Amino acid sequence: MTSLDGKVAIITGGARGQGRAHALTLAAAGARIVVCDVAAPIKNVQYALATPGDLEETIQLVKEAGGEIAGMQADVRSSADMKAVADLAVSQFGRIDILLANAGIHDHCESTIEIEDDAWQTMLDVNLTGAWKACKAVVPVMIEGGRGGSIVITSSVDGLGASPSWGHYGAAKHGLQGLKDTLAFELADHNIRVNTVNPTGVNSPMAEGLSKVLPHVVRKWKHNDRTNLLDVMMLEPQDISDAVLWLVSDGAKYVTGIDLPIDAGYLTKH
Template identity: 45%
Template sequence: MGTLDGRVAVITGGARGQGRAHAETLAAAGADIVVCDIAGPIASVPYPLSSESDLAETAKLVAAAGRRCLAVKADVRSQADMNAVAERAIGEFGRIDILIANAGISSNSPIAEMDEKTWQDMIDVNLTGVFHSFRAVVPHMIERRWGRIVATSSIVGRMGVKAGGHYAAAKWAVIGLVKSLSLEVVEHGITVNAVLPSGVDTDMIQNPVMWRVLLPDIENPTREDAMKMFNSGPPNGDLIQPAEVAQAALMLVSEHGRHFNGEAVSISGGMSASLI
């Protein structure tokens, strides 16, 4: 028997990267999966976002694990879209037990030069998208008096970062949102936590735009250049694999994690050791 047998999980940003890892990991533990993703571009994001074929591939991987999967194209910036995802999940599976609010984007600009669109897209996806996801599923969980929610924040939210103030601000705010909701729903048998990874080996980091930000002294940095940098730090300071984050989320949504509530769980290879 799996630790999540009989459970139904909704995962935002599930077409690839961390979202896909969450889908595969929870499915392997016995859960049926609903994945949603924008599966299209956002103008201020400088690297290609996921596609509908990526979303379909995640569904295939869940099916290969022996679980059912509903894949939905949806934009977390829209409350109507997220409400529709929840309604479809309940219509297909009869319930929602777990939410992984994972959808997120990255872009880079110094605050003094940042245009309004770049700022607003970041807040709309990385913060308001989490709110919309919470708002769509929490009333159902309250009615059923059980639920497990995990949101993807970032260790950057506790640190700040050059040319990424909008990203850090959104991720810091996610922690506050998680802690606040945890207080509101604990009496209904619902837990709410955040995971705070450092760099994860996904397309959000592994793209030419990010390589140029990380390696400004190299004219045309490559993935190989970036990996040398990531692997040159202290032990365990290399890029985190998406499956590692998914394993942490699995613990939080299973019975093993029932005493975690309102927590911000860092997965940072030691980066958090220097933070208060």
């Protein structure tokens, strides 16, 4: 039920972390992969983002595992870049069946009302508008193909609850929940399914980078317990990839419009 033979998947933010794990997991299931990443610094992001070398490493890892893959640098904030990624998928593999709108950034703040204007805008531009622009570029190709499709948007537990110490991140992730619901409604007639995954903390280069430049929680807000219900501090990228693989497979062919927490009980606890 998890065979993706013949399918073509686009993955944004695929140079490292969850995006790389998704590329390797979907390729192992038989999908042909198109991966993109900005692979460059972004103003107002305080930790090191992926590099062109990281993107090339993902490509080589998929190839070494026997998968088919194409890749390019692309910024999800650019509609032209996202169209170029969709065009690459069609030119290389002839179709698009899956979109993983995975690209994202994180940040901490003392409080939401103290966030600088530019930092707020950058967060929404990448995490929310970037996902919409990826969908905007890919969905017409899926509709034209007439085979349906699956879109999985990477949200967060912070898209389903309060986000003290990173309110702009939480606002963007809450926005993704609304985007998912609306697209699932609008695209159902085309048999295009749209869901979110909502992880708790994930052991990724983003998390590592944040820990080096900022405290884990800037202010110890009352009741702000960021631990999970199950005895695990952070999940691994593969834990999220396993859930994504199910969502894009025929095993979830009637699943659309849901948020899927992979959260070790975080939301139950909170």
